[in-house]
Amino acid sequence: MIPSPSHRAFLPRIHACIGIALALAFCGAPRRLGAENILIKGAVIHTVSGSVISPGQIWIKDAKIQDVGERIDAPEAVSVDLTGQHVYPGLIAASTALGLTEIGAIRATHDMREVGKFNPDVRSWIAMNPDSELIPVARANGIAHIVPTPQGGLIAGHSGLVALEGWTMELMVAKKPLALHVEWPEMNLDTTPKDQFRDKAKWKSPEDLAKDRRKDLAQLESFFQDAAAYVRARDNNAEVRPQPAWEAMRPCLRGDIPVVVHADDLRAIQAAVQWARTNQLRLIISGGRDASLAASLLASNQVSVIFEHVFTRSLRDTEPYDHLYHAPAALQQAGVTIALSAGTGEMSETEIRNLPYHAAQAVAYGMRREDALKTITLNPAKMFGVADRLGSIEKGKEATLIATDGDLLDIRSHVTRMWIAGQPSSLETRHTRLYEKYRRRPNAR
Numbered sequence: 001m002i003p004s005p006s007h008r009a010f011l012p013r014i015h016a017c018i019g020i021a022l023a024l025a026f027c028g029a030p031r032r033l034g035a036e037n038i039l040i041k042g043a044v045i046h047t048v049s050g051s052v053i054s055p056g057q058i059w060i061k062d063a064k065i066q067d068v069g070e071r072i073d074a075p076e077a078v079s080v081d082l083t084g085q086h087v088y089p090g091l092i093a094a095s096t097a098l099g100l101t102e103i104g105a106i107r108a109t110h111d112m113r114e115v116g117k118f119n120p121d122v123r124s125w126i127a128m129n130p131d132s133e134l135i136p137v138a139r140a141n142g143i144a145h146i147v148p149t150p151q152g153g154l155i156a157g158h159s160g161l162v163a164l165e166g167w168t169m170e171l172m173v174a175k176k177p178l179a180l181h182v183e184w185p186e187m188n189l190d191t192t193p194k195d196q197f198r199d200k201a202k203w204k205s206p207e208d209l210a211k212d213r214r215k216d217l218a219q220l221e222s223f224f225q226d227a228a229a230y231v232r233a234r235d236n237n238a239e240v241r242p243q244p245a246w247e248a249m250r251p252c253l254r255g256d257i258p259v260v261v262h263a264d265d266l267r268a269i270q271a272a273v274q275w276a277r278t279n280q281l282r283l284i285i286s287g288g289r290d291a292s293l294a295a296s297l298l299a300s301n302q303v304s305v306i307f308e309h310v311f312t313r314s315l316r317d318t319e320p321y322d323h324l325y326h327a328p329a330a331l332q333q334a335g336v337t338i339a340l341s342a343g344t345g346e347m348s349e350t351e352i353r354n355l356p357y358h359a360a361q362a363v364a365y366g367m368r369r370e371d372a373l374k375t376i377t378l379n380p381a382k383m384f385g386v387a388d389r390l391g392s393i394e395k396g397k398e399a400t401l402i403a404t405d406g407d408l409l410d411i412r413s414h415v416t417r418m419w420i421a422g423q424p425s426s427l428e429t430r431h432t433r434l435y436e437k438y439r440r441r442p443n444a445r
Contacts, residue, residue, distance in 0.1 A: 036422055037061045039074045042083030043403065048370075048378050049392035058087065060399040063422035067395055082403050085416060088373070089392050090144025090400035091356065094306045094339040094380040095260075095286050097349045098138055099128035099148050099162070104347070112344070113152035117216075118223055120180060121248040122157025124150040125173045130166060134349055136429040139164045141353045142402045142415045144425075145174060145390065147380075149181060149260075149286075149344050154220050156181040158248065159260075161386060163400075165420040178384050179284065180252040184263040184272055185216040217271075224279055228253055258282040258383065260306070264289035273301050284383055287343065289315075292327040295334035304383045305336055307375075308343030310358045322365065328375065329366030339380040360409035372409065398422075 038060050045056035045068065059066040059074040066074070102109035111127040128148050138146070144164060150157035158177035166172035189206040197203040204212070227249040234240045234247075251257045261272040264287040273294070276283035285291055286306040291298060298305060307328055314323040331338045340358040342351040359372040367375075374391075381391030389398045399422040406413030418425040 036419075036424070037074075037077050038080050039072065039077035040080045040082055040087060040401075040403075042081055043085050043087045045393060046086060046088045046373065046408075047393040048089055048373050049394055055083070056087075058393065058399075058401070060401075060419065060422050063399055065393060065395055065397050065399050068393055080417075082417070084405075086404045086406065086408060086413075087393070088142070088402050088404070088408050089377045089390065090402055090418070090420065091142045091376045092339075092380040092390065093138070093143050093146040093341055093352050093355055093376075094383065095149050095308065095341040095343055096146050096352045097149065097151075097344045098134055098146050098352050099130075099132050099349075100124065100150075101349050102129065102132055102134065112148075112150060114150070114157065115152070117153040117219065118155045118245060119150070119153055119157045120155050120227075120246075121244045122150050123160065123177065124148045124157060125160035125162055125169055125176055128162060128169050128172075130169055130172060133430050135164050136426070137350075137431065138353045139418065139425060140415060140427045140429050140432075141356065142404070142408065142418070143352065143355060144400045144402070144418065144420050146352070147178060147384070151181075151344055152183070154183055154185070154216060155223065156183055156262075158257075161384060163420055165423070165425050174389075175384070175386055177248075177251055177257055179258050179260045180249070181286075182220070182259055182261045184261050184268045185213045185220075187213070187265045187267040187271070221275070224249075224253075228279075252281060255280070255282055257385070258284045258304075260284045260286050262286045264309075266290035266293050269294050270297065273297055273303055276303070277301060286341075288327075288331075289324065291336070292323075292330040292334075295331050295336055298331070299335040303336070304338070304379075305331055306339045306341050306380075306383075307331065308341055308345075310340060310361045325361065325365040328362040328372075332367055332371050337379050337382060338375055339383060340375040341380075356408050357411055360411070363409060369409070 040058040042055045045053040045058060053070060056070055057072045058068045059072050059077055097112050100112035114122050125148060146162050147159050148162055149159050158180055160176035160178050161174045162172050163174050189209045191206055194200055194203045227246045230243060230246040231250055231253055252259050259281045261283060263269050263272050263285060269285055269291060284304045284306060288305040288307045289309045291305045309324045312324045313321055328338055342348045355376055359376050363369050363372045378387060378391035381387040390400060399419055401419045402415050403417035404413045404415050415427060418427060
């Protein structure tokens with residue numbers, strides 16, 4: 001189409017806008033720009049890995065923590081006075097659907113589940129939506145990194161560690177792959193009579209359910225054995241034709257990354273531990289409703305737990321109503337490394353913003369405060385092999401920090417500042433934008 005004379009007047013303006021847009025696009029993500037050189041002063045510093053420094057100072061330069069202590073000499077750094085505030089490492093959500101789903105009623109916004117039983121080559125971080133409106137809400141309450149968790153089938157796929165700052169997923173992903181996720185077959189059998197079953201077309205007898213469970217377990221074991229045989233053959237013979245699904249199994253079979261088994265039932269947890277021991281796999285249990293009942297087994301096998309039931313009332317009438325409220329403390333006291341998360345269930349992508357209060361609930365029911373802070377910072381970093389970079393405030397680690405105007409575990413406190421990899425992150429959300437919009441509306445007369 002040839003532009004008319006009236007259109008030509010707008011061409012320079014259009015070209016200028018395009019030039020600005022391209023310039024902004026090539027700037028990349030804010031967290032990848034040159035980091036600030038700042039000295040945080042006057043704050044109560046919760047190092048997590050060590051003692052609390054009150055008041056203390058943190059020197060941040062080149063995206064790293066250069067030093068932390070009571071008094072630091074950094075003459076070229078810009079001072080940031082946080083007197084009276086508290087500084088913590090950025091929080092890590094160890095299991096979540098955040099970024100993989102947006103609106104429950106709109107199927108097109110769901111991208112956390114693949115069809116089929118075996119999908120080890122699925123990479124969850126690729127499916128994440130960096131423009132999700134839920135990400136700023138989680139970030140505004142201190143969450144700096146998440147593990148977007150694939151779901152579905154027996155082998156759901158691989159997860160990665162994602163920072164909640166950046167323009168694209170390529171710039172947001174901090175480690176990939178992080179873990180392989182396995183959905184353990186349901187151990188409980190539904191004994192509901194067919195005439196009382198909601199969808200009678202899907203009803204199965206207990207015998208058929210048990211048969212399906214045995215089949216799934218056999219298929220899972222066979223898949224891992226075949227993958228191990230493939231890796232051995234591939235390592236010994238370069239002419240073996242690559243298979244994407246089995247090639248994706250290499251990191252977990254070599255022990256480079258853990259296998260996260262999603263299981264709640266006691267028998268499922270026990271079976272998963274035995275299976276992982278037989279196949280020499282690094283195991284993490286996610287969900288873990290009955291994990292405290294197998295605490296000694298988990299501790300002796302060095303199995304970590306991502307516990308997702310801090311606010312779940314006990315399901316058995318033989319247990320106290322607050323049995324699960326006490327579970328994190330029981331696991332920690334038994335020597336199990338535990339992380340807390342909201343999981344991947346219904347509305348979990350919005351619930352994850354309340355991660356600090358999951359830790360607060362654990363404190364209210366017996367867990368020491370220092371240990372509770374670790375469940376949302378240092379412990380998940382240790383589980384996924386990034387404790388050398390994240391999870392605590394130490395010299396040499398990535399400068400991913402949050403500042404609060406009170407105790408992080410107190411629901412009345414607010415996050416006032418955040419830095420991810422040394423760069424300040426916005427705490428603006430859809431909620432704050434709407435608040436400012438309607439705060440300025442004219443008074444009705």
